[in-house]
Amino acid sequence: MSDGDDDSELLSAGELAELDRLRRHLALRTATEGQGSRMSRRRGQSPEFVDHRHYAPGDDLRRLDWNVLARSEQTVIKRYRAEEEAAVRVALDVSASMGMGEPAKLKLARKIAAAIGYVALAEGERAQIATMSTRGVEIGAPKRGKGQWGAIRDRLRRVTVDETNADVTLAPDTTVAELLRRAGRAGILVLITDALAPNGDIEAWPRAIGRARSAGHDVRLVQILSPEDLDPPWDGDLQLVDAESGGVVDVTFDARAREAYVRRLESLVTALREGCRRAKAAYARARSDEEVVPVVRRLAGGALD
Numbered sequence: 313m314s315d316g317d318d319d320s321e322l323l324s325a326g327e328l329a330e331l332d333r334l335r336r337h338l339a340l341r342t343a344t345e346g347q348g349s350r351m352s353r354r355r356g357q358s359p360e361f362v363d364h365r366h367y368a369p370g371d372d373l374r375r376l377d378w379n380v381l382a383r384s385e386q387t388v389i390k391r392y393r394a395e396e397e398a399a400v401r402v403a404l405d406v407s408a409s410m411g412m413g414e415p416a417k418l419k420l421a422r423k424i425a426a427a428i429g430y431v432a433l434a435e436g437e438r439a440q441i442a443t444m445s446t447r448g449v450e451i452g453a454p455k456r457g458k459g460q461w462g463a464i465r466d467r468l469r470r471v472t473v474d475e476t477n478a479d480v481t482l483a484p485d486t487t488v489a490e491l492l493r494r495a496g497r498a499g500i501l502v503l504i505t506d507a508l509a510p511n512g513d514i515e516a517w518p519r520a521i522g523r524a525r526s527a528g529h530d531v532r533l534v535q536i537l538s539p540e541d542l543d544p545p546w547d548g549d550l551q552l553v554d555a556e557s558g559g560v561v562d563v564t565f566d567a568r569a570r571e572a573y574v575r576r577l578e579s580l581v582t583a584l585r586e587g588c589r590r591a592k593a594a595y596a597r598a599r600s601d602e603e604v605v606p607v608v609r610r611l612a613g614g615a616l617d
Contacts, residue, residue, distance in 0.1 A: 313512060321431065321465075322414060322422055322423055322465055322468055322469065323423060323426050323427060323604070324424040325464075327427070327605055328430065330605050331427055331430055331431055331434075331605065331608070332434065332529025333513075334605070334608075334609060335434050335435060336433045338431055338608070338609070338612035338613070346402075348603070352564075353461055361390060362387040364377060364380065364389065364390060366386075366387070366388055366389070366574075367387035367388060367389050368483050372389075375389045375390050376388070376389060376390075378390070385522060385571060392614065398438070398497050398498060398499030398500070399437070399438040399439065399440045399495075399497070399499045400428065400429075400432035400437050400438065400439050400440070400456045400499060400500045400502070401439075401440045401441075401442060401451075401491075401495055401499060401500065401501050401502065402424075402425040402428050402429060402439070402440070402441055402442070402502045402504065403441075403442040403443070403444050403449075403491055403501065403502065403503050403504065404418075404421050404422070404425055404441075404442070404443050404444065404471060404504045405444050405445075405482065405503075405506065405507075406418065406443045406444065406445045406471060406472065406473050406474055406477065407444075407445060407446060407473070407474050407481070407482040407504035408473055408474045408476045409506055409508050410473050410505070410536075410578070411473035412538060412540070413537075413539065413540055413541065413600045414538065414539070414540065414600075414601075415538075415600050415601055416473075416519040416538075416600065417506050417537070417538055417600045418471070418472075418473055418509065419600065420536055420598060420600045420602065420604065420607075421504045421505075421534075421536055421603075422468045422469075422471055423604040424502075424504055424534055424536075424598075424604055424607055424608060424611075425441060425468055425504060426464065426468050426604075426611055427481070427503075427605065427608045428608060428611075428612075429441065429455075429461070429464040429465075429468075430461055430464070431608070431612070433455065433456065433457060433458050433461055433464065433498075434458055436456070436457075437456070438454040438455065438456045438499075439454065439455050439456070439460070439464055439535050440452060440453070440455070440495075441464060441467050442491060442495075442542060443471055444482065444487045444488075444491065444505075445474045446474050446480045446481065446482055446540065447474070447483065448487070448490060449487060449491045449494060451494050451495070452467050481510045481514070482510060483510060484505075484510065484516045484517045484519070484520035485516060485519055485520055485523070486519070488503070488520035488523055488524055489520075490522075491524075492523065492524060492527050492529070496531075498527060498528030498529045498530075499529065499530070500529070500530045500532065501524055501530065501531050501532070502530040502531075502532045502533075502534065502611070503520075503521070503524075503531065503532070503533045503534070504534045504536065505517070505533075505535065505536070506532070506535065506536055506537060506538075506541070507533075507535045507580065507582070507584055509580055514579055514580045514583040515583055515587070517533075517583075517584060517587065518583055518584060518586070518587025518588075518590075518591075519587075521587050521588060521591050521593050522587065522590065522591045523532060524590075524591075524593075525591035525592065525593055529592070530593075531588075531591060531593035532593065532594040532595075532596070532611050532612075533584065533588055533593060533594065533595050533596070534596050534597075534598060534611055535581070535584060535595070535596070535597045535598070536581045536597075536598050536599075536600055537597065537598075537599060537600065538600040538601075539600070539601060541577070542577070544565070544573065546565040547565055547566075548564065548565060548566075551575045563586055564610060566612070581597065585616065588616060589616060594611055594613075594614045594616065595616050596610045596611040
């Protein structure tokens with residue numbers, strides 16, 4: 313087995329080297345901005361100015377840069393690094409459906425989380441790993457410094473998927489609300505999930521993303537789908553088992569059923585993309601058989617795939 317395929321290491325030496333080359337160009341730094349955030353300062357100190365971004369409806373008018381407005385008639389918002397440090401938090405969906413696919417979606421999810429954690433630590437940011445499951449949220453202690461990479465890696469090695477449970481499914485609204493409550497100060501929040509609609513509610517994840525953005529977090533969503541999700545290799549009379557609930561459904565998967573499936577998946581992806589656009593959150597879609605570094609590059613650059 314090659315380094316690139318060694319899941320016990322999560323990231324190969326080559327992938328780590330590529331992340332080191334890229335990290336100076338990746339927009340993965342925590343700063344205070346946006347709805348719900350507050351300018352933090354210690355006694356006798358001022359927050360550190362980072363850069364500007366364009367004004368968006370709902371932004372705090374106290375952060376407008378009036379000098380830029382007077383000179384160029386452009387409305388831009390000042391962004392500051394928090395004096396009370398925020399964190400780059402990566403939350404993985406570990407519901408049972410994330411264990412499906414070839415390769416399993418969770419395998420790429422762990423690699424993405426590891427890559428983001430590595431870049432954050434290398435840039436001097438605090439990194440924090442959380443899991444979202446039917447049992448609730450498990451959130452680890454924040455880590456800082458490249459010396460903590462081993463702790464992040466070991467935490468992710470231990471992440472496994474939920475067992476199938478007929479009585480409960482992952483509820484994005486309540487799960488993300490719990491994550492926000494336990495996270496504390498707003499920062500960068502990366503959500504990694506297949507975002508399959510619980511109980512057919514395709515707006516569940518967009519609502520959760522909007523909630524996180526309203527709380528002041530810089531939200532990045534990675535949707536991972538397996539090749540089987542995108543192009544089901546099914547045909548004829550089948551008995552399908554729901555990965556989350558274990559429920560069994562008899563179906564005839566013919567051309568009409570395939571067309572209906574494709575439309576439903578397109579509706580789900582469109583809802584996610586539109587929800588991220590409304591919330592000014594980044595959205596990247598990845599296949600579970602994709603390499604990790606291109607996904608991180610798109611995500612950190614603020615993609616809206």
